[in-house]
Amino acid sequence: MKILERYGFYLLIIAVISELVLPFVLGRYIKGYSQVEMLISNFGETGMPTKTAFKIWEIINGTLFVLAAPAFYAHFNQTSHSLSMWIAICIVIFGIGDCIITGLVDRASSADEVGFASMLHNFASGAGFLALLIGTFLLIWLFYLQQNNAMVITLIVIFLISGFFMLLFALPKIPFVNTFQISHRGLWQRLNLLFLYLPFFIVAVKNLPVFKNR
Known part of the structure; x- marks a missing residue:
């Protein structure tokens, strides 16, 4: 556990960068x-030439997120034991839900293929998104307890932007609202993920030895 507390922030930085570059690397192989x-x-x-690479990539990234969680717990434990525990849980839920399960369970490519596996895929991914959004709120609370006003304001802005892009991405799946035609859903997904990752990425970078004492 001590080694994860020491190197967990590095693992999260690697996982976030890996997640952000994934679509641009694999997108080159699909015409x-x-x-x-x-x-x-x-x-x-099914049928995508990137299927195997995507699954392996996501399982690895999910594992990195899970392994990074103890570093966040250890860092915030002195501020609030319960909040630091929940921060770690939120990171684990994301790593398992949106990455590992996404890698293990296929998403339906058409309405005819929708079944339990596809529903599990969508539910787990949604739970992962929500976990990071809740995690951002918990980070705001922790920095408030630390009286770090600059981080509180920064994370509140990120939280609002992330919630906005999450809403745009989720609108087609929300009953009574899905009649609205929302285009560019891939863009909203990527921007949502970017701002979901950002609070945790900032915390991780700020706690690297090269930046920690600045």
């Missing part, structure tokens, strides 16, 4: 793939 319109999970659909 006509649109980063703006198509979802990241399209890479893992």
Whole structure:
């Protein structure tokens, strides 16, 4: 556990960078793939040449997120034991839900293929997104307890932006609202993930030895 507390921030930085570059690397192998319109999970659909690479990539990234959680717990434990525990849990939920399960369980490529596996994929991914959003709120609370006003304001802005992009991404799946035609869903997914990752990425970078005493 001590080694994860020591190197967990490095693992999270690697995982975030890996997640952000994934669609741009794999997108080169699918003719006509649109980063703006198509979802990241399209890479893992049946018949895609990127399916195996996507699954392995996501399982590795998910494992890195899970292994990074103890570093956040250890860092914030002196501020609040309960909040630091929940921060770690949120990171683990994301790593398992949006990465590992996404890698293990196929997403339906058409309405005819929708079944338990596809529903599990969508539910786990949604739970992962929500976990990071809640985690951002908990980070705001922790920095408030530390009286770090600059981080509180920064994370509140990021939290609002992330919530906005999450809403745009989720609108087609929300009953009574899905009649609105929202285009560029792939773009909203990527921007949502960027701002979901950002609070945890900032905390990790600020706690690297090269930046910690600045």
